[in-house]
Amino acid sequence: MLQPAEPAVRPGPGPVTTAGVIAVRNLEARIEGQVARAAAGPPTVDDRIELIELIALRGHVLGRVADVELAVAYADELVARVPIDARSFVARARTSGVFHRFTSALTDLDTAAAFGGDRAEIDAERAGIYQALGRYDDALAILRPAVDGRADFGPLAALAGVHGERGEMDEAEHWFGAATHSYRGTSPFPLAMLELQRGRLWIDHDDLGRARDWCEAAVRRLPAYVPAQGHLAEIEAALGETATAIARLRPLALASDDPDYATQLARILGDVGRTDEAQAWRDRAQARYDDLLGRHPEAFADHAAEFWLTVGGDPARALRLARRNLALRPTARARALVRRASGCSDPKERKHR
DSSP, rough: OOOOOOSSSSSSOOOOOOHHHHHHHHHHHHHHHEEEHHHHHHOHHHHHHHHHHHHHHHHHHTOOOHHHHHHHHHHHHHHOOOOTTTTHHHHHHHHHHHHHHHHHHHHHHHHHHHHHHOOHHHHHHHHHHHTTTTTTTHHHHHHHHHHHHHHHHHHHHHHHHHHTTTHHEEEEEEHHHHHHHOOOOOOOHHHHHHHHHHHHHHHHOOOHHHHHHHHHHHHHHHHTTTHHHHHHHHHHHTTTOOHHHHHHHHHHHHHHHHHHHHHHHHHHHHTTTTTHHHHHHHHHHHHHHHHHHOOHHHHHHHHHHHHHTTTTHHHHHHHHHHHHHHHHHHOOHHHHHHHHHEEEEEEHHTTOO
16 A cells, blocks of 8 residues: 655645646636537537536636536536436536535436446545545545555545544645645646645644645645635634735625625624624625525535624524534534534523633
8 A cells, every 4th residue: 555655744835837827717718618619519528528627617716606506507417418428427426516415416426337437436526425424434445445556646635635524634644745746737726726625624623824834835826716815814814914814805705606705704894893894795695695595505504604603693593504514414524513503502602602
């Protein structure tokens, strides 16, 4: 079995990748090219899948929920057009997982396997869903043999993530390092995602110094990476760098249709006494959460619970959403959210806070 690499305590220069600005421009150009080809004539299954993946990637990087919804719609359409092709079901499982429709995603992967789909690809998707569901042992049962047989970036990065979510940060750091060193591509997207994932785990472990290092690494590699900028602002606010956090968040809240950035901005503005501005962003976030919860209740239950627990000002609603999220995926993060919401919604607990 491949031995883990030495832990990288602080980010180094890492593999050289295409400049982030150019990579985002290329991503937009590839999407436009695929759309143009689709308009000119019936696209192949591979072309359709590429378009779905490119749009979903843009949605993640630029914080566009609408893009992810479009990718889901295209994946549904693909399955309807070619209902006996394993690749269609893998593509739909991938997009369903983004919106936390895990049962549907697992069913699609079973169908893909029955149609003779690529075993390694299906296993990788299945491991990711198991991880999201908190079924870490099941995920590791898939990933460990995959690392033994194919120690490249994807399985190594996935293994790091699972150990991180289990709270095994020393082990996770080993595998994060191994994944980084194994990277042979030039696209900055996979490495920036890995660096952000590493930073988020350190946020969960209250090590804001390491969290900041890795979120800054992701932003250096990919300046337009909205989730990385958002988490960096979260860290800056926690460290008392309020003005910097507000300046970083405002353009994100204006450009993104994900209400998480408006929520963060409202909270920080409220903390420094700018109540009118805070209220405007709070109202904007509430309207958007109400809208998204109607269409994607599984995907936004946890973030909406955070909203109602903080600037939303309705801890009872936060607790209902947190419990719903926990029922779907019993992870350590979901359990912590329920504990926080339970404390805030219990009058006896609130009295002592």
